[in-house]
Each structure stands twice: as structure tokens, then as C-alpha cells.
Amino acid sequence: MPPSSEIQASNPETIAFIGAGNMARSLVGGLVARDKPAAAIRVAEPVAELRDAMQRDFGVAVFVEGADAVAGAATWVLAVKPQVLRSVCAALAPLAQASQPLVVSVAAGITAAQLERWLGGDVAVVRCMPNTPALLGAGVTGLYANPRVGADGRRRAQALLAAVGATVWLDDEARMDAVTAVSGSGPAYVFLLAEAMQAAAIAEGLPAEAARTLVLQTILGAARMLTEDDADAGELRRRVTSPGGTTQAAIEAFEAGGLRELVADAIAAATLRGRQLSAAND
Numbered sequence: 001m002p003p004s005s006e007i008q009a010s011n012p013e014t015i016a017f018i019g020a021g022n023m024a025r026s027l028v029g030g031l032v033a034r035d036k037p038a039a040a041i042r043v044a045e046p047v048a049e050l051r052d053a054m055q056r057d058f059g060v061a062v063f064v065e066g067a068d069a070v071a072g073a074a075t076w077v078l079a080v081k082p083q084v085l086r087s088v089c090a091a092l093a094p095l096a097q098a099s100q101p102l103v104v105s106v107a108a109g110i111t112a113a114q115l116e117r118w119l120g121g122d123v124a125v126v127r128c129m130p131n132t133p134a135l136l137g138a139g140v141t142g143l144y145a146n147p148r149v150g151a152d153g154r155r156r157a158q159a160l161l162a163a164v165g166a167t168v169w170l171d172d173e174a175r176m177d178a179v180t181a182v183s184g185s186g187p188a189y190v191f192l193l194a195e196a197m198q199a200a201a202i203a204e205g206l207p208a209e210a211a212r213t214l215v216l217q218t219i220l221g222a223a224r225m226l227t228e229d230d231a232d233a234g235e236l237r238r239r240v241t242s243p244g245g246t247t248q249a250a251i252e253a254f255e256a257g258g259l260r261e262l263v264a265d266a267i268a269a270a271t272l273r274g275r276q277l278s279a280a281n282d
């Protein structure tokens with residue numbers, strides 16, 4: 001890989017990722033699978049195994065230091081934990097001031113104003129919240145642009161996240177914590193449901209492998225119906241539920257157990273946690 005000193009002006013096509021964890025892998029994997037040239041992706045990661053995996057799996061250039069990864073990149077994707085973001089930004093602030101990149105953050109909770117301040121002020125920031133199905137091109141991302149992001153910055157952020165799934169732009173940044181709680185964390189709720197259904201299937205006497213196939217294919221089929229049928233979720237549920245039948249018995253057990261309230265409480269807790277992450281890491 002070329003030393004950063006050989007790389008001159010920022011290339012609008014080049015994207016630097018800071019962090020090579022779960023989310024960065026999902027985004028980089030999704031981009032490469034959708035024909036983004038690996039040569040246009042540069043990744044910084046302190047953990048050698050993760051760095052090597054990025055290089056091996058996707059063919060992208062990898063670096064230990066963020067400053068080396070961002071050299072020549074017009075778009076920087078901050079994909080580290082909220083807890084380390086402030087120090088990551090502090091290290092990159094002089095380069096951000098010098099090269100005026102578009103900064104795209106995927107960190108939960110951390111606001112565009114915090115990022116701008118940590119990067120030295122006057123920086124174009126798109127705060128976004130993708131989710132891990134991005135790896136399959138089946139993600140969904142909520143995005144918010146600060147006032148410094150122009151039409152070209154929006155287009156670049158849109159192109160980056162649209163390569164890995166659907167996008168939803170928000171005008172009100174305050175709603176980003178709700179996006180995080182619904183779709184950022186959301187895949188984990190479905191995985192929890194899958195775990196619970198598989199355990200229940202095994203408890204009813206089904207072999208583990210059969211339980212797995214039955215549950216996973218049911219979730220896949222239901223998700224396809226939700227997205228491909230014009231009927232809403234309630235109507236699809238009613239179509240499965242024969243009066244006095246098996247589904248009704250199960251739905252009554254869910255309702256009696258307070259499933260709707262539980263889901264609302266869980267999403268409220270995640271939304272609150274997003275706000276807390278902003279304050280705790282300032």
C-alpha cells in the first residue's frame with residue numbers, strides 16, 4: 001500500500017473507514033459486493049486480526065492509524081464505538097480542518113454538533129444509523145445532514161448508504177435516537193424472537209435442526225410478505241388467525257403477556273440509551 005505522503009488531493013470516490021468492526025464490515029462488504037472498487041476503500045483498525053480480515057475478505061487497503069487511512073479520501077466514515085469517538089475525532093481534527101472531508105458517522109447517540117466540535121468546527125457531518133443487514137444489501141439507514149452538508153455531500157452520503165439498502169432522510173436530528181432504537185438495534189429483536197421460537201420448538205419435541213429450518217424460513221417468509229404484499233402487518237396477521245384456531249391461542253397469550261407494551265418499553269429504553277450515550281461521551 002502506498003504511504004500517505006504519496007497521496008495528494010482528496011478523491012471524491014475514495015472512502016476511509018475508521019474502525020473495522022461489525023458495522024464497518026457490513027458496510028464495506030455491502031459496497032464491495034455492489035461493485036464499489038476495493039481500491040477506493042481504505043480502512044483503519046488497531047486490531048490486527050480485524051485488519052487482516054478486511055484485507056483478505058474484501059481486498060481493501062488497511063492501516064493501523066486513522067490519519068493514514070483518511071489520506072486522499074474525501075469521505076470519512078467513523079465506525080468506532082461512541083465511547084472512543086471523541087478521542088478518534090481529536091486525532092483527526094487537524095486533517096479534517098485541512099482537507100474538509102464529508103464526515104459520515106454511524107455512532108449511536110453522538111450528535112452532529114458534537115462531532116463538528118470534536119473535529120475542530122465547521123465540518124460537514126452526516127449522522128447516520130445503518131443496520132447489519134447492510135452486509136446483504138438489505139439494510140436500512142436513517143440519515144441526518146448538518147447545515148454544512150451541501151447537495152454534493154448529501155448525494156455522496158446517499159450513494160454510500162443506498163449501496164447497502166434503503167435510506168430514510170430526517171430533517172429533525174432529535175429523532176435519530178428513535179431510528180437507532182427501531183432499525184439500528186432492530187435486527188437483534190428479530191434474532192431474539194428467532195432464539196425464543198427455536199427454544200420453544202425444541203421444548204415441544206422438535207429436533208433442533210428441524211426447529212431451526214422451520215423458524216428461520218417462517219421469519220424469512222413473513223418478512224417477504226410484509227414487504228411484498230400491499231396488506232399491512234395487522235391485516236397479514238388476521239389472515240393467518242382462524243377464529244378459535246391455533247394462531248388465536250398464541251396471539252391471546254402474547255397479548256395477555258403484554259407483548260405490545262413490552263416492545264414499546266424496549267424501544268423507549270433504547271431511545272433513552274441513545275440520548276445517554278451523547279451526554280456520557282461528551
Ligand SMILES: NC(=O)C1=CN([C@@H]2O[C@H](COP(=O)(O)OP(=O)(O)OC[C@H]3O[C@@H](n4cnc5c(N)ncnc54)[C@H](O)[C@@H]3O)[C@@H](O)[C@H]2O)C=CC1
Pocket residue numbers: 018019020021022023024044045046047050066079080081082084088106107108129130131132184185
Ligand atoms: N453493530 C450494529 O448493529 C450497529 C452499530 N452502529 C454503530 O457503529 C459503531 C461501531 O459499532 P460496531 O461495529 O458494532 O463496534 P465494533 O466494536 O465491532 O467495531 C468498532 C471497531 O473500532 C475499532 N477502533 C477502536 N479505536 C479505534 C481507532 N482509534 N481507530 C480505528 N479503529 C478503532 C475497534 O478495534 C473495533 O474493531 C458504533 O458507534 C455503533 O453505535 C450503528 C448501527 C448498527
Ligand SMILES: O=C(O)[C@@H]1CCC=N1
Pocket residue numbers: 108180184185
Ligand atoms: O447497540 C448499539 O449500541 C448499536 C447501535 C445500533 C445497533 N448497535
